[in-house]
Amino acid sequence: MVARLAIVGTGLIGASIGLAAKRAGVGHVVAFDADPGTAAIALERGAADEAAESLPGALEGAELAVVAVPVGRLAPQVSEVLAASEGACTVTDVGSTKAGVCAAAGGSPRFVGGHPVAGSEGRGPGHARAELFDGATWFLTPTAATEPARHRVVHGFVTALGARPIAVEPLAHDRLVALTSHLPHALANVLINQAGATRVDGHDPLAGAGGSLRDMTRVAGANPRIWVDIFLENAAELRASLGEHRRRLDELDRALGDGDAGYLARWIGEASVNRRRMLAEAYGERQPLHRLSVHVPDRPGVLAGVTQALGAERINIEDFELQHRSVESGGVLTLLVGGRQEAERAAAVLEAQGYTAVVSLVEA
């Protein structure tokens, strides 16, 4: 476990990381926020052992620095943290978009992008909770430049906070969240504004609206200080998702115009199957650990590629290690996976990547 952690930015997410880190047994947590009042609240909540007065002060001796500032300030802040921290310090972030910040990290071997899929309607450290990440997906975006040992530190840290690390390529991450988060947020805003701007025979649609409109717009009007930047940062990918959404609306409009009951029944049935599939994606019970040993070539990006392929299959990697042997004979990658079936699934993914994995049970 990390002995000394620096948290840069102590809003809801930063302070919750502090609380979850203390719960997980992190020795010493130092908080820094550009607004000293925000850092003071985090300290008071027990999200940190100490509030630093300067960024360099917070980073001194840190093994891991988590940058948790809003998306709009993220890229320069990560650059600054990388510049101000020592070589031993691994750096990660929690931004909702990843291509920009990974580019800003400029191929630093010490940087691993991150994004916990967790949040709350409450804002600021006053709403922080140690349980915020329990069972949540936490995307990690290692690149070919990332040192495997740094990736492992962040992977282990995130797992210790209760989350499930899933590796993904930075731009693929941004495409994913455009579809699963930014498009839903945008539609919620569009829908509530359409209802709010309409009057039907004098009736206000917002009055007496049923549960469907309330559910569909729960995320409407989310903190503009954060969301304007997210929408703009990920504008290209969000526009692509919007384009596909509009194509599907055209199809629906056609079916409604034609009175095509068959289309509508298939379409609703498909939605029902998809929704059940989404809800079935919950965690299973903890399974006995299995070890996969894989001989891999000694080339940059091999670990990132393997973990991204496993991430795409949602295989839960408990831990991993890449042992270097030599440039000629390559190295050995060891992965720990819960459950025999998951381990076999992982072996199949690795096989498809051209590797041969040996699976064995880890004796307790």
Next chain:
Amino acid sequence: MVARLAIVGTGLIGASIGLAAKRAGVGHVVAFDADPGTAAIALERGAADEAAESLPGALEGAELAVVAVPVGRLAPQVSEVLAASEGACTVTDVGSTKAGVCAAAGGSPRFVGGHPVAGSEGRGPGHARAELFDGATWFLTPTAATEPARHRVVHGFVTALGARPIAVEPLAHDRLVALTSHLPHALANVLINQAGATRVDGHDPLAGAGGSLRDMTRVAGANPRIWVDIFLENAAELRASLGEHRRRLDELDRALGDGDAGYLARWIGEASVNRRRMLAEAYGERQPLHRLSVHVPDRPGVLAGVTQALGAERINIEDFELQHRSVESGGVLTLLVGGRQEAERAAAVLEAQGYTAVVSLVEA
């Protein structure tokens, strides 16, 4: 209170009406369902005192008949109930669209269209609850043909079930629900199917989706047996809402393409205001009753028009009565409204309609 109630169709809504009616003190409830097994479950749940073996048997001696069959069978069923019931029997329905069924009622003075804005993810009488309508909006669509006394029976019944009756013109109703219910349902289906059909770098967007996608798609895949008919029945109004939705998406797309932070900030801010306004529409406490007395001309449609105007302003009418005097001198409409402020608001609405209302406190 109604002494003898017939419920035709004992699914979730029909059986919940039975339970709520028994809770409200309705003397005798007779249930009929084309599927005797469904009626038997409703009976077993206590939603009826008796299950009739035929429709005429159920309607015999009924003061009020509530037709609660799916939208696809609603229009012919209402015609049938009107034909099979006696002149003393008032008839209402609970369909999610109103123009079609009101047309099918063929201007019967005994028919008042209705639509409780309530539902559940559970289907069938096994999921029925007496509390389903507590505090819910219950749209009523009286027309010029509707006898005021029939309107009053249904208004009183719905109020006794715990709901809030809101009068609205049938086609305006269908426009309203196209926007507040059918469009959200359609977007939920579109969104989950888009996410379910997409793979990003091998990743399934449905895996590890955050709360926003889950909330936005709660109503996705709702019972196709019901929803195909709703979408088709209200296709024209839904397409109009979809058209406006697409216009707003074009605007958003333009703002994203231009990097227009000002537009996005205003748009999110507007969404936040609209959402707060929607949530503020909850019930207040019960207020002392006030009586409004209004002299009205003796013409068909006067009561429907007045109640629709009050409905548009969400004024909570506890009860009303239209006393006929003569064709020359017209009649007197008495309305009971909770709270001085609401009564004054109602008086202002009536004034705008060309009537003069006298407001007085009802002494307990």
